Amino acid sequence: MISSTRAEIITIGDEILFGQITDTNTQWIGTQLTDIGIRPVRKTSVGDNKQDILDALAEASQRVQVIIVTGGLGPTRDDITKHTFCEYFGTELEINQDALALVTSFFEKRGRAMTEMNVQQAALPKNCTYIPNLCGTAPGMWFEKDNVVYVSLPGVPYEMKNLMEHEILPRLKAKFPTSIIQHKSIRTIGIGESFLAEKIADWETALPTHIKLAYLPHFGQVRLRLTGTGTDQALLEKELQDQVDKVMPVIEEHVFGFDLDELETVVGSLLMQNQATLSTAESCTGGYVASRITAVAGSSRYFEGSVVSYSNAIKMNVLGVKKETLDAFGAVSEQTAREMAEGARNLLNTTFAIATTGIAGPDGGTPEKPVGTVWIACAGPNETFTQLLTLRNDRKINIELTSSYVLNLLRKTILKANLVTKA
Numbered sequence: 001m002i003s004s005t006r007a008e009i010i011t012i013g014d015e016i017l018f019g020q021i022t023d024t025n026t027q028w029i030g031t032q033l034t035d036i037g038i039r040p041v042r043k044t045s046v047g048d049n050k051q052d053i054l055d056a057l058a059e060a061s062q063r064v065q066v067i068i069v070t071g072g073l074g075p076t077r078d079d080i081t082k083h084t085f086c087e088y089f090g091t092e093l094e095i096n097q098d099a100l101a102l103v104t105s106f107f108e109k110r111g112r113a114m115t116e117m118n119v120q121q122a123a124l125p126k127n128c129t130y131i132p133n134l135c136g137t138a139p140g141m142w143f144e145k146d147n148v149v150y151v152s153l154p155g156v157p158y159e160m161k162n163l164m165e166h167e168i169l170p171r172l173k174a175k176f177p178t179s180i181i182q183h184k185s186i187r188t189i190g191i192g193e194s195f196l197a198e199k200i201a202d203w204e205t206a207l208p209t210h211i212k213l214a215y216l217p218h219f220g221q222v223r224l225r226l227t228g229t230g231t232d233q234a235l236l237e238k239e240l241q242d243q244v245d246k247v248m249p250v251i252e253e254h255v256f257g258f259d260l261d262e263l264e265t266v267v268g269s270l271l272m273q274n275q276a277t278l279s280t281a282e283s284c285t286g287g288y289v290a291s292r293i294t295a296v297a298g299s300s301r302y303f304e305g306s307v308v309s310y311s312n313a314i315k316m317n318v319l320g321v322k323k324e325t326l327d328a329f330g331a332v333s334e335q336t337a338r339e340m341a342e343g344a345r346n347l348l349n350t351t352f353a354i355a356t357t358g359i360a361g362p363d364g365g366t367p368e369k370p371v372g373t374v375w376i377a378c379a380g381p382n383e384t385f386t387q388l389l390t391l392r393n394d395r396k397i398n399i400e401l402t403s404s405y406v407l408n409l410l411r412k413t414i415l416k417a418n419l420v421t422k423a
Contacts (some may be wrong), residue, residue, distance in 0.1 A: 011026060036169055066148070151168055181229055220400075280353065280355070283315070356403075380413045
């Protein structure tokens with residue numbers, strides 16, 4: 001088997017370290033490198049400090065064969081990447097005529113005059129290979145030293161992506177013999193990471209050495225990601241699917257999808273398969289469930305609407321929750337959640353309706369109903385299902401978790417209704 005070429009991604013800029021911008025470049029670059037069989041093993045963020053950048057380059061060169069650097073290529077004084085590369089490689093800047101012609105054309109097409117600072121965009125280290133940037137003025141650079149490839153790219157995402165797709169990835173594929181890296185994910189909900197690990201321990205232990213398993217928990221869900229490495233893509237895909245087939249009987253009750261599936265897309269597909277419709281009645285989630293549902297393209301084919309019944313008055317006057325129910329059991333109760341779901345289903349004339357009512361926090365809890373106490377319900381054509389959630393003391397997390405659990409309750413209710421068979 002061909003050993004994987006290893007890569008490190010270095011982002012440059014104080015704005016990333018200060019949290020003023022989100023680094024989306026690293027995630028995208030990592031995906032692209034993996035797709036061509038190059039394994040990202042580390043990412044590093046460095047401020048606009050020459051010595052820190054030099055140290056990061058030197059350290060990375062001891063670990064990997066490919067170093068991708070983004071940022072610090074602008075025309076202003078704080079953009080020091082080119083000068084730092086000159087020091088690292090023992091060279092100096094000179095005007096690259098091809099780069100100058102491209103920068104000049106860039107400004108001419110826009111009817112703008114060039115300044116000396118713009119001209120300096122074409123000044124590149126003498127020993128680099130110039131990579132033309134057709135989307136901006138900061139050129140890419142390619143260096144090679146001691147069997148390590150260094151690539152410097154602008155930090156602007158659309159410029160970086162264009163250079164990677166059209167120039168860098170093809171060059172890397174041509175230079176390095178790479179293995180195939182393939183991923184397969186199983187999406188689970190309603191079971192904790194440690195409990196899931198215990199359930200599948202025997203299966204995990206028996207995985208072949210070229211297939212690795214990662215547990216990726218996120219808001220009540222755990223994604224099991226299988227990563228296989230090989231030289232035959234068709235064979236590798238079959239091996240990964242065989243492993244999924246082996247473990248499914250053990251965890252099937254917790255699985256809602258695979259790979260890029262999200263709960264809102266899964267329930268949307270189920271609703272469309274049944275020509276069924278959906279409405280929501282939300283209290284503690286404040287419309288967030290409806291927002292997730294309508295974020296899916298085409299959701300207008302099955303989603304009718306939502307009632308955000310934050311007050312008891314709206315619960316009674318719009319959804320038809322009985323005053324006696326609220327007086328006897330309170331707004332956060334199984335009975336109220338049930339009547340909210342059934343009221344929304346009747347009011348909006350839908351096949352299914354889901355409801356949330358709870359104490360999101362950080363205050364409002366009582367000894368009997370502490371913060372994180374949530375009831376959810378799903379009303380269908382045959383019956384209504386309810387579920388008690390005991391969540392955390394964090395408002396944002398509680399809203400996120402509640403939305404996921406109520407969508408999963410909807411998914412299970414649709415399947416129990418025998419309107420469709422599970423794929």
